[in-house]
Amino acid sequence: MTLTRRAAAAALAIAAMTAGPALAQTTITIQHPLPSASHYGVGAAALKESFERATAGRYRVNIQRNDNEREIVESVQIGTVECYIGSTGPVGNFVPGVRVVDVPFLFRDYAHARGVLDSEIGQGLLQQFNARGLVGVIWMENGFRHLTNSRREVNSPADVRGLKVRTMENQVHMRAFTTLGALPTPMAFSELVPALQQGTVDGQENPIPVIVANNLNQVQRYLTLTSHVYSPGLLICNPAMMQAMSPADRAAFMAAARAGQQANRDRVSSDDASGVEELRRRGMQVVTQVDTAAFQTALAAAFTQYERELDAATLRRIRAWQPN
Ligand code: EAX
Numbered sequence: 001m002t003l004t005r006r007a008a009a010a011a012l013a014i015a016a017m018t019a020g021p022a023l024a025q026t027t028i029t030i031q032h033p034l035p036s037a038s039h040y041g042v043g044a045a046a047l048k049e050s051f052e053r054a055t056a057g058r059y060r061v062n063i064q065r066n067d068n069e070r071e072i073v074e075s076v077q078i079g080t081v082e083c084y085i086g087s088t089g090p091v092g093n094f095v096p097g098v099r100v101v102d103v104p105f106l107f108r109d110y111a112h113a114r115g116v117l118d119s120e121i122g123q124g125l126l127q128q129f130n131a132r133g134l135v136g137v138i139w140m141e142n143g144f145r146h147l148t149n150s151r152r153e154v155n156s157p158a159d160v161r162g163l164k165v166r167t168m169e170n171q172v173h174m175r176a177f178t179t180l181g182a183l184p185t186p187m188a189f190s191e192l193v194p195a196l197q198q199g200t201v202d203g204q205e206n207p208i209p210v211i212v213a214n215n216l217n218q219v220q221r222y223l224t225l226t227s228h229v230y231s232p233g234l235l236i237c238n239p240a241m242m243q244a245m246s247p248a249d250r251a252a253f254m255a256a257a258r259a260g261q262q263a264n265r266d267r268v269s270s271d272d273a274s275g276v277e278e279l280r281r282r283g284m285q286v287v288t289q290v291d292t293a294a295f296q297t298a299l300a301a302a303f304t305q306y307e308r309e310l311d312a313a314t315l316r317r318i319r320a321w322q323p324n
Helices: 003-018 039-054 069-078 096-102 110-118 120-127 171-179 189-198 208-213 239-244 247-281 292-298 300-309 312-320
Strands: 026-032 059-065 083-087 135-149 164-167 183-186 203-207 222-237 285-287
Touching: 026 039, 026 069, 039 059, 039 083, 039 135, 039 222, 039 247, 069 083, 069 222, 083 135, 096 120, 096 171, 096 222, 096 312, 110 120, 110 135, 110 222, 110 247, 120 135, 120 312, 135 208, 135 239, 135 247, 164 171, 164 189, 171 183, 171 222, 171 300, 189 203, 203 208, 203 222, 203 247, 208 247, 222 239, 222 247, 222 292, 247 285, 292 300, 300 312
Parallel strands: 026 059, 026 083, 164 183, 164 203, 222 285
Antiparallel strands: 083 222, 135 203, 135 222
């Protein structure tokens, strides 16, 4: 080897030994069940942008779609996926105390729901995740759920009787539809459209943002704005991921989660405002005037069971909550 080549090799060796440690980058995967342009997708994107900027790229957030919410929560619990953004639908099967927020007609409107969930009531429910191998980071939002079906216009509780309705894997929702005389059929979101196409079920219930984002108008003819239950969203993460963060990075992650919550809620508000007209334009027949009191009366037996089986004190606190 000539002198010049030896000198170059020595210089490279010295440079390699004196260079600082390679910039270590940690990847966090967030999975959610909807299109990237949906209310969950924009929430995840806002979190990603905020956290990657705050950590100067030491963290990278990888966003993936997985339309089986129960499967994602299981993956977060075992640590193969770091975080979940989705509805509380199947979450009551992992954290039973969360079922209390799935009770029909519990939340008066969006201000009531967001206020309660951001208050000590909602924060207390998030604390319950810790004992179940999960971290309930922040409440997100899915929206008020409405009924669609392909058989008939639904104007009253009696019109629901006999309908095969897909529900989430959620005992609280299933009890409500059984009480109305429907035939609730629980399944993951991933199975919904094939079930509607094949006629396995007649209908389903979801917030306007979900119906619009997934073009459910292509497989459902009738929409009734029942607003029968508010569907909270959640950002749930794996405990080991949170514990591995420095206090400063954890604070940055919480700030990013708040940015994600705001983007998510803003998108639900805008989708709710424009989505019904969009679904009419796409050909759905929409019933807007719904006798809510008639549905609440028809659910009386279910409410009695909820008071017995769920945390009645928390139900009372939620109903009594007022903005200060
Ligand atoms: O969270 O499964 C459902 O009906 C949910 O509303 C949907 O996955 C969005």
